[in-house]
Amino acid sequence: MLLTGERSLDSAPFDEISFDLCSHRRDVIIMSADLSKYTQIVRVKEELPDQHLDVGMAEQNLISVAAGISKAGFVPVATTFACYATRRAYDQMIICMGTSPRTNIVIGFMPGIANPARIHHQAAEDLGMVRAIPNATVIDPMDVTDFKQALDAAVDIPGLTYIRGHRGATPRILDPDRFHFELGKTYQLRQGSGVGIITTGLASQWGLESSDLLEQRGTSHSLLHVPTIKPVNEDEIAEFCFAHEQIVTIENHQIVTGLGSLVSEIVSSIGGGPRITRLGLPNSWAPGGTLGYIRGQLGLDADSLAKTIEGVLQ
Amino acid sequence: MSKNRENRVQFLELIAAKIRRNVLDICMQRGGYAGQGVALAEIAACLYFDELRPDENQWFYDRFVMSNGHDAIMSYGALAVHGSYSIEELRTYNADGTKIDQSPIEGQLGFEITAGSLGQGPSQAAGIAYGERLKASDKRIYCLFSDGEIQEGNVWEAAMFAGHQKLSNLVYIIDNNNLGATGSTQEILGVEPVPEKFEAFGFAARRINGNSVEEVLEAFEEAKQTSNKPYAMVCDTRLFEGISCLQSALPTAHYVAVDDADWQAGLDEINQRISDLTAQACN
Ligand SMILES: Cc1ncc(C[n+]2csc(CCOP(=O)(O)OP(=O)(O)O)c2C)c(N)n1
Ligand SMILES: [Mg+2]
Numbered sequence: 001m002l003l004t005g006e007r008s009l010d011s012a013p014f015d016e017i018s019f020d021l022c023s024h025r026r027d028v029i030i031m032s033a034d035l036s037k038y039t040q041i042v043r044v045k046e047e048l049p050d051q052h053l054d055v056g057m058a059e060q061n062l063i064s065v066a067a068g069i070s071k072a073g074f075v076p077v078a079t080t081f082a083c084y085a086t087r088r089a090y091d092q093m094i095i096c097m098g099t100s101p102r103t104n105i106v107i108g109f110m111p112g113i114a115n116p117a118r119i120h121h122q123a124a125e126d127l128g129m130v131r132a133i134p135n136a137t138v139i140d141p142m143d144v145t146d147f148k149q150a151l152d153a154a155v156d157i158p159g160l161t162y163i164r165g166h167r168g169a170t171p172r173i174l175d176p177d178r179f180h181f182e183l184g185k186t187y188q189l190r191q192g193s194g195v196g197i198i199t200t201g202l203a204s205q206w207g208l209e210s211s212d213l214l215e216q217r218g219t220s221h222s223l224l225h226v227p228t229i230k231p232v233n234e235d236e237i238a239e240f241c242f243a244h245e246q247i248v249t250i251e252n253h254q255i256v257t258g259l260g261s262l263v264s265e266i267v268s269s270i271g272g273g274p275r276i277t278r279l280g281l282p283n284s285w286a287p288g289g290t291l292g293y294i295r296g297q298l299g300l301d302a303d304s305l306a307k308t309i310e311g312v313l314q
Numbered sequence: 315m316s317k318n319r320e321n322r323v324q325f326l327e328l329i330a331a332k333i334r335r336n337v338l339d340i341c342m343q344r345g346g347y348a349g350q351g352v353a354l355a356e357i358a359a360c361l362y363f364d365e366l367r368p369d370e371n372q373w374f375y376d377r378f379v380m381s382n383g384h385d386a387i388m389s390y391g392a393l394a395v396h397g398s399y400s401i402e403e404l405r406t407y408n409a410d411g412t413k414i415d416q417s418p419i420e421g422q423l424g425f426e427i428t429a430g431s432l433g434q435g436p437s438q439a440a441g442i443a444y445g446e447r448l449k450a451s452d453k454r455i456y457c458l459f460s461d462g463e464i465q466e467g468n469v470w471e472a473a474m475f476a477g478h479q480k481l482s483n484l485v486y487i488i489d490n491n492n493l494g495a496t497g498s499t500q501e502i503l504g505v506e507p508v509p510e511k512f513e514a515f516g517f518a519a520r521r522i523n524g525n526s527v528e529e530v531l532e533a534f535e536e537a538k539q540t541s542n543k544p545y546a547m548v549c550d551t552r553l554f555e556g557i558s559c560l561q562s563a564l565p566t567a568h569y570v571a572v573d574d575a576d577w578q579a580g581l582d583e584i585n586q587r588i589s590d591l592t593a594q595a596c597n
Contacts, residue, residue: 057433060467120383120428120430121430288415289412
């Protein structure tokens, strides 16, 4: 069992994660673009001030200065909201970081509908964007446990790594004693037959919620958490898919270019295989508001998801 | 001051007080950018009720571009006084399912661009100004943006373009409040000297007290007299200026959550101001 018995909530996950990392890796520099408070960077700023740098609200400069800092021998961790990290500074990400062998880490917080302000703050295409960069590493952690472990791993990965960050009350779902993040590895959280649910990031939480409902209703299913979007272990995904009649992917992202696309690409390159239903943000702008409201509007609340999943078996 | 001028200033000060009241009324429902809305009341009053020329449909002939998005609260407060929004609909600000976005999307009444991803207004306003000039229209283009936005490179690309093109139909209004999302812009990434920077990019520029109706009116006047150059009005402001109890309680609150503020004390203060100004106007 990879899941914790009792789920706890961490109210400021990145504060601790960044501080722990900086305490044992003195070459790491956590960078902000006037959002340190909003990404919950407090202790590093106060207690390890040499390991924090704020460039002001200038995301293109954030990414480019970070790349420069990596070229001086440090490991930059550039942080901002996902929308600015990717959309605003995409070319800088590709040119300054994507072509470099040096370790460059970018964390995009509040991705997809984890942000209440519609359109401009809701990066629902960031996974696809970074996934399209050759040799980039892309990670969408589901909770405090794999967020921390993914970042700890990323400081030793050459080139560009993009991680989706969690802020605010974030659950600990994966047991840190039993879950061990490995780049590319996939993690089966529920085992069954019939429908195979594949999720990543925040949507792995949604997947678990709907899995609980399915279990109560006696609908057999499996749930696979895929934190690494790139480079993923394709064999593990293929094996999971071909072991089920139907596959449903769920992601806090556009249903194009992200997890659903990744799974479809892997299965279609083999041929045959199950039908794949991709759930996530449709090809229209998501509404704004509280996460619960937005999920309800998009059919991504636990109940709607469970119904959709049952529906594909009919 | 001539009697006429004095009346005009008094009229705009009363409008500004009403804008402040609307801003509190809206933000006290579910939180919001109250400090900015309050501080920008004089600029909004002068802009919407004096500077922008009306068209035949009770709307505005000149064009206004709200760049940073969260200052939309200023426009909401003003457009409620104007009558183009009802205070009831504005009270849904920040509610699930609302049409009143905290940072509006292009096409919403009063908003020319999708704001919220900061720093993209100055270029679009320059583009609009360029296009209007190309059409030989005499429309004037006003763009409000903030000192935080000045940190974005995009703003300086816009300024270089506007200066190079000598867009004399373009006025940049800068909310220079020495505040970004996480603290003082001077401490995080200094933006000063702002007027001199814009001058170096080919603007006529002036630093004013953004809470003085007279100074705002004068700057707008100077902008119209300026030929061959765009104009930058660098408005020094302070969060919550005009409502002292909230200003001392929340001097650096980029965003105010519902339970952060003593809304009622603020409302009492501003309502008193409105009755004083109304009494003054009747005398
Ligand atoms: C491109 C972009 N980067 C970052 C943000 C997050 N953010 C929102 S407001 C803000 C600070 C902006 O400063 P300013 O507009 O001067 O704030 P104010 O004085 O109005 O509180 C930041 C960094 C954003 N909305 N857009
Ligand atoms: Mg400011």
